[in-house]
Amino acid sequence: MEILRLIKIKTTFSYEKLFFIDEMKRKVTLKQIARELDVSISTVSKSLRNSPEISEDTKQKVQAFAKLYNYKPNNIALSLKNKKTKTIGIIIPEIVHHFFATVISGIEQVANENGYNVIVCLSDESFDKEVINMEMLATGSIDGFIMSLSKETQLKKDFHHIVEVINQGMPVVMFDRITNDVFCDKVIIDDQMAAYEAVDYLINKGFKKVALVTTVDYVSVGKLRTEGYLKALRDNNMMAEEDMIVKIEDIDNCSVKIERLLEEQKPDAIFAVNELFAVTCIKMAAKMGVNVPDDLSVIGFTDGIISQFSSPAITTVSQNGIKMGRSAAKMLIDRLEMEEEDEHYRTEVIETHLVERESTPTL
Amino acid sequence: MEILRLIKIKTTFSYEKLFFIDEMKRKVTLKQIARELDVSISTVSKSLRNSPEISEDTKQKVQAFAKLYNYKPNNIALSLKNKKTKTIGIIIPEIVHHFFATVISGIEQVANENGYNVIVCLSDESFDKEVINMEMLATGSIDGFIMSLSKETQLKKDFHHIVEVINQGMPVVMFDRITNDVFCDKVIIDDQMAAYEAVDYLINKGFKKVALVTTVDYVSVGKLRTEGYLKALRDNNMMAEEDMIVKIEDIDNCSVKIERLLEEQKPDAIFAVNELFAVTCIKMAAKMGVNVPDDLSVIGFTDGIISQFSSPAITTVSQNGIKMGRSAAKMLIDRLEMEEEDEHYRTEVIETHLVERESTPTL
DNA sequence: TTTCAACACGCAAACGTTTTCGGTAGGGTG
């Protein structure tokens, strides 16, 4: 009750206090504290920030009172004054997707470490939603963006919304699904190289008929992984046959296309550009009595839940989402907190590696 | 260039314009527009909001100018003035978890529909982080919370941080991992009933030795599901044997405990309270040469990626995360946007249902 | 007694809005 003693210096206090009790603990402001203690707002503010301008007496009184009523400075007011919100905006195609969830997790980690919050918007693979969300956040709500392009945006190749926010002086970091048409910091993996290594691995195991299950070409990462596949074949003096490549547009007809591939081409190994395709290959194979890995080897991409828990567990290219997220957040915060602007943009490449599991021969 | 004609009315304009061009498209404010057009800030504001107070001429001029320079009102300033941020805070244990990701997705949907943003914080199952995050957001950043308790919070049973923000007048909606110790809106499933139905289903299939793989009791949903299991046995005149129940503390020793259960008790069916436990049962069974579903049936909980894609696909209690998220967001926004405060809190129960797949006999 | 420094504090501007209230100029009416 040292606190109360300090505060009771004011005679009017006992009366005024009723106001606070009545109002419960509803958000105290500097102004209210100032009124109660009969000092100016600036005195209160300075006291709380321990300014030498203010006498020890007053400081103690104010600090005690503030603590008693659990004063916390209002974030919005601070944001307005400082012209920075200490929050970063994330725009991704969807969140119900293991890879994107891990990236968010990574971003949140370093955001938290640096006193930032993250606000998440989902584009749902839609160009329009991506644009709307960006415009919504760009008007003061956040200090910078971390984003991965929607499929539709990649298809349209329209990036004006991104260029605009960058021109407004708001930093943007793109990850995974990026474009070279806009200049900003980027975090990616070497999709082509990773795919190359996976396919090369299969070829070195002695497989002769390595098929590819991939996406349509406008998905940037899908295209790159396809190129890696082709290059690996070429470098090993193998012919890429069109029939051994299936490109899947929407997820729904995925099964039938894969089934046809298995039936007609009878590959001895498959490289799939994501884990959903990979697990579907295994499912279809099982259905047809083809044993994985004895009769067919499968390598997927993105080391997610599916790869770990399917039976057999899937050998896969691990793409460390946490690391990508952390890296992206670090790049963004670095840029936000440096004094002079730097026109030099960086692209960080996160390393990948092959996680060997049960869908490829153990030796 | 109707726009330009309108604006050129001002003679000083061509000079001032240089300022803007130089500054690129950097965020225009009312004040700047006012200066350029030589009117007051209020006139600009009113013009843009189409007030009848302003003459058509001025309105057109201002609107044209604003459009040209892509004026958008600053969100932070609006938040400060209106004392509402139009963003809702989500606090969940982790995001790399299919169920929570779906809930966020649901929340984001209705948030978006109503012009709200979501800011996501992860407690990482830690009490302290949960508290810190809440305090961080409670000081003006958001209008209300949607949250699911961390394990540690459930263990400590300390909810002062939640009660505090509620007392400050900030609405909270809890989902899934809730507590009855704080009064607020809630969205849950009937965990006990859902578990009951799953176990009852197994018993009706004729299984005599139904085991349970569950969490430790302080996890609210785990406990409820355990109770459902026990009740189902009781109602079917079966004895609950202690040896048939394994409670798993941390995920790491999950495998060994399940293996021991399979070896020592040889159950003919297992009910697992989450999909991770379920898939581990199947993996262990396979390892021991026990075939699922021929020799052993398994039912899981939470219809996530694992259940869908494991082989065999897992029969499971589906817990619609999207629906829970949508419902929670709706409840919160309803409360935020109603004029007088309502002291009456609601608890919404989202229905569940059993998704029959390959881990239980097809007939 | 005067002067000057140090100390302690308040004023006011600023961040970007919205909105209430006044004020002015012009034209119409008596």
Place this chain on the structure above:
DNA sequence: CACCCTACCGAAAACGTTTGCGTGTTGAAA
């Protein structure tokens, strides 16, 4: 010519902070 009304616009407060600067008081030194 006096008056009033209307149409149009601006000043200012408010939201909650921070901070540079001005000012009053006190004590001590001259």
